[in-house]
Amino acid sequence: MRIITDPSARAIALENGEVHMSGFESQARLINRLKKVDHLTTTSEGYGAIGPLDWLAMNTTRGPTADVRVRQAIAYEADKNFILKAIMQGTAIEAGTAIHPDSPFYNSDLETYALDVDKANALLDEAGFSKDNDGTRFGLTIDFGWPALKPHSE
Numbered sequence: 001m002r003i004i005t006d007p008s009a010r011a012i013a014l015e016n017g018e019v020h021m022s023g024f025e026s027q028a029r030l031i032n033r034l035k036k037v038d039h040l041t042t043t044s045e046g047y048g049a050i051g052p053l054d055w056l057a058m059n060t061t062r063g064p065t066a067d068v069r070v071r072q073a074i075a076y077e078a079d080k081n082f083i084l085k086a087i088m089q090g091t092a093i094e095a096g097t098a099i100h101p102d103s104p105f106y107n108s109d110l111e112t113y114a115l116d117v118d119k120a121n122a123l124l125d126e127a128g129f130s131k132d133n134d135g136t137r138f139g140l141t142i143d144f145g146w147p148a149l150k151p152h153s154e
Contacts, residue, residue, distance in 0.1 A: 014040060028089040044091070048102030053095055054088075064138045069127040075113035076120035 002019065004010040011030045013019040015037050025031050035042045056074070058065040065071055080094055096112045099105050124130075129137040 028087070028091045031091045032089055044093075045102070047100050048104070048106075053098065053100060054092070055098060064127075064129060064140065067127045069123040070129065072113065073120040073123040073127070076116045076123070078113070079115050081115070 002013075004013055004019070007025065007027050007030055010019065010022055010025075011034060014022055014034060017039065025034070031042065034040055056078075058071055058074070060066055060071070065074075084090070084092055084094060093101060095101055095106075097107065097110050099107070101108070124137055131137055
């Protein structure tokens with residue numbers, strides 16, 4: 001067993017045959033690169049048990065996100081198609097919940113939020129967060145708890 005913490009170095013080791021297996025690669029660019037290597041097999045199967053999901057956790061006790069309307073507005077504002085196609089480069093599927101779709105505990109009947117900028121703006125107005133002269137309503141601090149997610153989150 002060999003631990004290679006740098007994703008690019010791990011991809012090179014897989015490409016040149018130094019490493020024969022790696023699991024849970026998270027960088028879309030590298031996943032798509034590895035898919036093109038003839039001697040490697042990549043799969044999106046097997047995630048149902050642990051469910052590696054990218055999600056946005058919000059502080060619901062203070063600041064703007066304490067208001068459910070703000071959280072709903074953020075959900076309506078999130079362009080999931082853009083995230084899946086441009087950021088995740090086709091390597092991910094929409095989960096809609098915090099449980100991976102391959103899990104036996106996944107419930108597809110829960111409410112989801114389709115992209116609706118007008119609805120998001122109305123919710124923010126209703127919550128009392130009007131736009132400043134520059135279009136800003138409030139600021140948020142984002143903390144990356146998992147450094148491997150930072151490159152494609154930015």
